[in-house]
Amino acid sequence: MCGIIGYVGQRKAEPLLVEGLRRLEYRGYDSAGLATLQGACLHLRKCAGRVADLARHLRERPAPGGLGIGHTRWATHGPATDTNAHPHASTDGRVVVVHNGVIENYAMLRRGLEAGGVVFRSDTDTEVIAQLIAHHLADDLMAATHTALARLQGSYAVAVLSPCNPGMLIGASSGAPLVVGLGQGEYFLASDPGALAGITDEVVFLQERQMCALGADSWQMFDDARQHVPVNIEAISSTAIVTEKGDFEHYMLKEIYEQPLALKSALHMRLDPGTHGFAGMEGDESLLRADRLLLTACGTSYHAALLGKYLFEELARIPVEVEYASEFRYRNPPTDPRTLVVAISQSGETADTLAALRQAKLRGHPTLAVCNVTNSTLAREADGMVPLRAGPEIGVASTKAFTCQVAVLTALALQMARTRQLSERDAARIAQEIATLPDAVRDALECQDAVRRVAERYCRVDNFLYLGRQYLYPLALEGALKMKEISYIHAEGYPAAEMKHGPLALVDADTPSVFFLSRGHVYDKVMSNLEEVKARGGPVIAVACNGCDEAAARADEILYVPEVSDYLQPLVSAVPVQLLAYHIALLRDCDVDKPRNLAKSVTVE
Numbered sequence: 001m002c003g004i005i006g007y008v009g010q011r012k013a014e015p016l017l018v019e020g021l022r023r024l025e026y027r028g029y030d031s032a033g034l035a036t037l038q039g040a041c042l043h044l045r046k047c048a049g050r051v052a053d054l055a056r057h058l059r060e061r062p063a064p065g066g067l068g069i070g071h072t073r074w075a076t077h078g079p080a081t082d083t084n085a086h087p088h089a090s091t092d093g094r095v096v097v098v099h100n101g102v103i104e105n106y107a108m109l110r111r112g113l114e115a116g117g118v119v120f121r122s123d124t125d126t127e128v129i130a131q132l133i134a135h136h137l138a139d140d141l142m143a144a145t146h147t148a149l150a151r152l153q154g155s156y157a158v159a160v161l162s163p164c165n166p167g168m169l170i171g172a173s174s175g176a177p178l179v180v181g182l183g184q185g186e187y188f189l190a191s192d193p194g195a196l197a198g199i200t201d202e203v204v205f206l207q208e209r210q211m212c213a214l215g216a217d218s219w220q221m222f223d224d225a226r227q228h229v230p231v232n233i234e235a236i237s238s239t240a241i242v243t244e245k246g247d248f249e250h251y252m253l254k255e256i257y258e259q260p261l262a263l264k265s266a267l268h269m270r271l272d273p274g275t276h277g278f279a280g281m282e283g284d285e286s287l288l289r290a291d292r293l294l295l296t297a298c299g300t301s302y303h304a305a306l307l308g309k310y311l312f313e314e315l316a317r318i319p320v321e322v323e324y325a326s327e328f329r330y331r332n333p334p335t336d337p338r339t340l341v342v343a344i345s346q347s348g349e350t351a352d353t354l355a356a357l358r359q360a361k362l363r364g365h366p367t368l369a370v371c372n373v374t375n376s377t378l379a380r381e382a383d384g385m386v387p388l389r390a391g392p393e394i395g396v397a398s399t400k401a402f403t404c405q406v407a408v409l410t411a412l413a414l415q416m417a418r419t420r421q422l423s424e425r426d427a428a429r430i431a432q433e434i435a436t437l438p439d440a441v442r443d444a445l446e447c448q449d450a451v452r453r454v455a456e457r458y459c460r461v462d463n464f465l466y467l468g469r470q471y472l473y474p475l476a477l478e479g480a481l482k483m484k485e486i487s488y489i490h491a492e493g494y495p496a497a498e499m500k501h502g503p504l505a506l507v508d509a510d511t512p513s514v515f516f517l518s519r520g521h522v523y524d525k526v527m528s529n530l531e532e533v534k535a536r537g538g539p540v541i542a543v544a545c546n547g548c549d550e551a552a553a554r555a556d557e558i559l560y561v562p563e564v565s566d567y568l569q570p571l572v573s574a575v576p577v578q579l580l581a582y583h584i585a586l587l588r589d590c591d592v593d594k595p596r597n598l599a600k601s602v603t604v605e
């Protein structure tokens, strides 16, 4: 989703801004732009399309100056056009703004400004901010920005510049992240510290409703009452740098293949239930003594949460509820305030997950974030944080973050089980089973050729069904989501036994059903469900482990995966479905890493 970058210092702003925008590309966007100041002379360049299009534009018309702001926009108000791209300037040209977030009362503010004669150029909510600051601007840009922001409802991270105050870059944040990067005689602003990794080692995160004023040789931070605030300087690691694809054609494929290593790192030192804490966890470990859990997340992370429910309830005997973050934030369920609310997110910036976490805190719940990006807003706001350690995930379709989320939840469930009823002997056996996961996932990757053949056979269908039971039911949901988001084929995931309550009507010769099978206690039940689909002429693709001979005999296609314990099977069986979605998307010429309409970090509601 939208990304912000800003610079003030002795160097030329333009190349630094373009590099920052390139680093923000992975978030997903549909237009890009920047504005620089050379003295009081404003240079504004923006266009729909990619950062590469903007860079081409800049080669013809450079944007000189040592102060500037840049933006990648993911359309919310108005289509992706040159005019709607950020930055937005006030009609009088005195104020220029880039913005992440959504201004909920923009229509009312716009009407008020238009009644006063202001002429708007774009469809965006952001233009209201620029016009409003200009409306309040006499000679103090900071004061005008402060007054204008106080009139906004919604969320924002903004960077503001003005030809009337040519040495000043202003940043402000409320409900959307913004960091200041500290350099030698230069300062940066970014919505994502990853955009600054390798450029500066030190950052300061703006807290809720804080503002900053950056000049080439000084900087200040203010609270909502415009009082100076003490700052907390944090180090960022260069590992946040967006890594290259290497020999892989796409990030998604690279990340699928990284899973054995990522799982090793996610599980490192976390399988010793003799220890009291959870390795790498930040915050008070007494949080883990909760006797009820509420897991909340969105998208793929929600599917990991569903698996978490099965894991915590079965391994640790802890009752668990799972809520979509977007639903939980607007509900007021009668939860016990002692319930630990666990927010699960790869990015840690998903607007709904953040809002759910904040709601939970307001209601007095202890909170824990399970997060891949350790300096994200979610990670910083929760009472405790468990890092996934999966490494940066760039492809919009989440793959290694999903398997690492489930692995970390498994290890966490084991840890919590051990502090309750689980014997040391059973805990040691389970820990040993979990430790085999990275190798099992490595072996599962060998299905790639078989998957490619299946993909060639089914890449032109319009619908897919994904069916599983018990631990493999959340994976059915995840398999369907992967197929939808990157190949644009309609797909639905169901608990296999639910088919006869409705979805069986969808089965025909052109609707393949992907069945997940393991040799656990519901094997025969799933086989019966498979037969029901076969009896209605539906093609069956079975994802099954060696030894599921009956499934192999009855299915039209079989994709073998190594056999592991039931509760680990979804992590291994995830590999063929990730690859199936990938190969079908390739065959359909879809943009695998940047699927249409989607963004990596969903920072709006």
Ligand code: M6R
Pocket: 298, 299, 300, 301, 302, 344, 345, 346, 347, 348, 349, 350, 353, 396, 397, 398, 399, 481, 485, 600, 601, 602
């Ligand atoms: O960063 P998060 O884990 O909070 O993101 C949640 C969802 O937006 C994300 O999982 C989304 O569903 C993925 N594109 C799925 O592959």
